[in-house]
Amino acid sequence: MRQRRGRLDWRVLSRAASMIAMKYHFPLKALAPTTAAVLLAGCMSDSRPPAPSNVTASVTHAETTAVPGKSLMLAWTFDLLEGWHLYSDARNDSGLPPEVELELPPGWTADPVSWPGAERLVAPGDILDHVYHDKLVLLQRVVVGPDEKFGSEVSITAHLTWLACREACVPGDTTLTVVLQVEPHADPSLDSSAILRSFRALPREPKGGEVILVHESGLVDVRVPGAAHVEFHPAAESAALSDPLHDAAADGDALRLKIRPEAEGKSVRGTLRVTSDEGIVSYLTLLIPAEGDRL
Numbered sequence: 001m002r003q004r005r006g007r008l009d010w011r012v013l014s015r016a017a018s019m020i021a022m023k024y025h026f027p028l029k030a031l032a033p034t035t036a037a038v039l040l041a042g043c044m045s046d047s048r049p050p051a052p053s054n055v056t057a058s059v060t061h062a063e064t065t066a067v068p069g070k071s072l073m074l075a076w077t078f079d080l081l082e083g084w085h086l087y088s089d090a091r092n093d094s095g096l097p098p099e100v101e102l103e104l105p106p107g108w109t110a111d112p113v114s115w116p117g118a119e120r121l122v123a124p125g126d127i128l129d130h131v132y133h134d135k136l137v138l139l140q141r142v143v144v145g146p147d148e149k150f151g152s153e154v155s156i157t158a159h160l161t162w163l164a165c166r167e168a169c170v171p172g173d174t175t176l177t178v179v180l181q182v183e184p185h186a187d188p189s190l191d192s193s194a195i196l197r198s199f200r201a202l203p204r205e206p207k208g209g210e211v212i213l214v215h216e217s218g219l220v221d222v223r224v225p226g227a228a229h230v231e232f233h234p235a236a237e238s239a240a241l242s243d244p245l246h247d248a249a250a251d252g253d254a255l256r257l258k259i260r261p262e263a264e265g266k267s268v269r270g271t272l273r274v275t276s277d278e279g280i281v282s283y284l285t286l287l288i289p290a291e292g293d294r295l
Contacts, residue, residue, distance in 0.1 A: 107145025117283030239266035
C-alpha cells in the first residue's frame with residue numbers, strides 16, 4: 001500500500017466553500033468564484049493545526065491477496081485530531097460527507113461504501129448535522145476480475161476528498177493505492193480483525209419486535225422497547241421531517257416524527273441510534289416504504 005498527499009484542486013475548494021457558505025449563511029449564489037475561494041482561504045487561515053494535518057487517511061484490506069472472481073474488503077480510515085469532525089452521508093444542514101473515487105482494473109466491480117452510525121451535532125443557529133469524531137472507517141467490498149492471472153500484480157487507486165470542521169472548515173484530499181498479488185487463495189490479513197469489528201458495528205436491520213412503528217397521516221411513531229435514549233438520523237434521500245432538531249431525539253424509548261406535507265408519500269429511511277440503560281450504543285436501520293410501495 002502506498003500513500004501520497006494530494007493537492008487541493010478547484011473542485012475540492014468549491015465544494016468546501018459551498019458548505020462554509022451554508023454553515024455561516026453566506027449567499028454563495030451571489031458570490032463570484034474568486035470570492036468563494038477567498039472566503040475559503042480566510043477560514044483555512046484561521047484553522048489550527050493547518051490543513052491537511054487535521055485528518056490522516058489510510059487504507060487497509062482484510063485479505064492478503066486478490067483471488068480472481070472473489071471479493072476483497074477494503075477499509076478507508078480517516079483519523080481526526082481532537083475537536084475536528086467529518087460529516088456522515090445522512091441529511092445534514094451543512095457539510096458534505098467524504099468521497100471515495102475508485103480506479104479499478106478492468107473487469108473489477110465495487111459496492112458503495114458502507115457508513116457506520118454517526119453522532120448528532122447541533123451548532124449555534126440550530127444547525128443540525130450528523131458527524132464523526134476521532135475516527136471514521138468506511139468499508140467497501142470490491143470483486144476481483146475473473147480474468148486476472150495468477151502471479152500478476154494488481155493495484156487499486158482511490159482519490160479521497162473530505163471536509164473537516166472545527167471552528168472553521170478545511171477541505172482535504174489524498175490518493176491511496178493498494179497493491180496486491182493475484183493468487184489462487186487468500187488468507188486473512190493482519191488488519192482483518194479490526195475490519196471485522198468495524199463490519200459488526202455497522203447499522204443492522206432490527207430483529208422482530210425490536211422496533212415498533214406506526215405510520216399514519218404524516219406522522220411516524222417509533223418505539224424501541226427498553227431504550228434509554230433514541231435518535232433518528234434521516235438519510236439524505238429520506239422524506240424530509242418538519243422538525244428533526246426537536247423531534248428526532250428524545251430520552252426514553254419513543255419518537256414521534258412529523259413529515260413535511262410536501263414530502264408525504266415518500267419513504268422514510270435512515271438510522272436509529274439507540275442507547276440502552278447501561279449506556280451501550282447500537283445502530284439500527286429504519287425504512288418505511290412510500291405509501292404506494294407498501295404491500
